[in-house]
Amino acid sequence: MSNGTMNLTLKVWRQNNATERGRFETYNAQNISPDMSFLEMIDVVNEHLIQEGKDPIAFDHDCREGICGMCSMYINGRPHGPKQGVTTCQLHMRSFKNGDTIVVEPWRSAAFPVIKDLAVNRSSFDRIMSAGGFISVNTGNAKDANTILIPKDDADLAFDAAACIGCGACVAACKNASAMLFVSAKVSQLALLPQGQVERQARVLNMVKQMDAEGFGNCTNTGACEAECPKGISIENIARMNREYLKASMD
Amino acid sequence: MAQYKSLFSGSVGQKFTMGLTGLFLILFLIVHVSLNSLIFLNDGGASFNAGAHFMSHNPLIRVLEIGLFAGLIIHIVQALRLTLKNKKARPLDYAVNGGKFNSTWYSRSMGILGSLLLLFLIIHLANFWLPTKQALIKNTEHNTYTNLKQVFEKGYIVALYLLGVASLFYHLLHGFQSAFQTLGLNHKRYTPLIRKAGFGFSVLVCALFAAMPIALHFNILD
Numbered sequence: 001m002s003n004g005t006m007n008l009t010l011k012v013w014r015q016n017n018a019t020e021r022g023r024f025e026t027y028n029a030q031n032i033s034p035d036m037s038f039l040e041m042i043d044v045v046n047e048h049l050i051q052e053g054k055d056p057i058a059f060d061h062d063c064r065e066g067i068c069g070m071c072s073m074y075i076n077g078r079p080h081g082p083k084q085g086v087t088t089c090q091l092h093m094r095s096f097k098n099g100d101t102i103v104v105e106p107w108r109s110a111a112f113p114v115i116k117d118l119a120v121n122r123s124s125f126d127r128i129m130s131a132g133g134f135i136s137v138n139t140g141n142a143k144d145a146n147t148i149l150i151p152k153d154d155a156d157l158a159f160d161a162a163a164c165i166g167c168g169a170c171v172a173a174c175k176n177a178s179a180m181l182f183v184s185a186k187v188s189q190l191a192l193l194p195q196g197q198v199e200r201q202a203r204v205l206n207m208v209k210q211m212d213a214e215g216f217g218n219c220t221n222t223g224a225c226e227a228e229c230p231k232g233i234s235i236e237n238i239a240r241m242n243r244e245y246l247k248a249s250m251d
Numbered sequence: 252m253a254q255y256k257s258l259f260s261g262s263v264g265q266k267f268t269m270g271l272t273g274l275f276l277i278l279f280l281i282v283h284v285s286l287n288s289l290i291f292l293n294d295g296g297a298s299f300n301a302g303a304h305f306m307s308h309n310p311l312i313r314v315l316e317i318g319l320f321a322g323l324i325i326h327i328v329q330a331l332r333l334t335l336k337n338k339k340a341r342p343l344d345y346a347v348n349g350g351k352f353n354s355t356w357y358s359r360s361m362g363i364l365g366s367l368l369l370l371f372l373i374i375h376l377a378n379f380w381l382p383t384k385q386a387l388i389k390n391t392e393h394n395t396y397t398n399l400k401q402v403f404e405k406g407y408i409v410a411l412y413l414l415g416v417a418s419l420f421y422h423l424l425h426g427f428q429s430a431f432q433t434l435g436l437n438h439k440r441y442t443p444l445i446r447k448a449g450f451g452f453s454v455l456v457c458a459l460f461a462a463m464p465i466a467l468h469f470n471i472l473d
Contacts, residue, residue, distance in 0.1 A: 013346075218262045218265065219262070221428075223358070
């Protein structure tokens, strides 16, 4: 280590497309500042790869401030790395030690096919949203927002559920690759609010049906999703979704 | 609109089946462990034998026994179906997996613990259920307490039973509270109580089950 920088060994999953078999490649990440984000560290590695005429590592990223849900790396066995409540873009290299070997894999789920290397196709989440993650609104002028009264407790719970950024860390962390935390957050957010009542029953049935059709696994209540969620979405939402499903099924 | 079909199909519906049959099997455990505890009355197995006689001869219990086997089989078959689906949901596993950072080992091992329980159950039924049935067919009186003492004379059988009870303990530790969560019973105030009750139940039931072969093997009871 010189000037407080770090040297690391990376074992990165490389895969050309969804059908081809992938493999691990080893890279040296040298002179890495501890203040860099994990994504910036990969950027540095990629610059070197490009200079050497090699194929850079493909990975998803967008806002780089923890709100868009695009970054999606499975770092040393955990989605978004070892820190709780952060996305990969908010993970800093000071969370690692000089000389560490870091294994980086894509989200592994049949419903998230690999596009290339660490980038996976999460449009299965979009199709679940299309199946029921919406509300009816009247056309015409927008009403005053305060005309609809919402109990504070419900508003808080809906807001907590709405914090889900749809990154898919829950699916990645779950031993069954289940999407129940994601789907339950979306179902809860809308079921708790007056605006979500029109489609309330159809929503939960259709979103669960689409979730199953996409090939996600089943929840066994290990709680891994909640522990790894960068937005701290609670598995209370899964229980609420199950209640919603039960009510909708019996009506 | 009647959506009752979805009640027991699809990922959520199949989980309801697991939770409901699991709770039903837990109810059975309460009956089983209560009857077992009669040996600790230390009356030479008289109360215990009376209980066993009631359980093997009462017509209502005979019907419930069929329900119990049905519940067990549904629980196992559904678990197998869900496990296969879950395996398909992740065709390629991670090279490095940090499950220990986000969940308990036993919550991730319900399938293995359940399989161990099933193996134990087969041995257990062969040891005690089968002789009772044979006596019933032959219309002879069966002394279950003597049967118990004979079986638990062998040290390896005691070890096997303790292993079965340990599997049950961890299966219950996750399964008890998991069933409530699956059925949607999650509440800020009550969930911690359910978890504590689940822990207490698992400890109590398994301690009583474990005490039985130990007490009989070491002749602690007369």
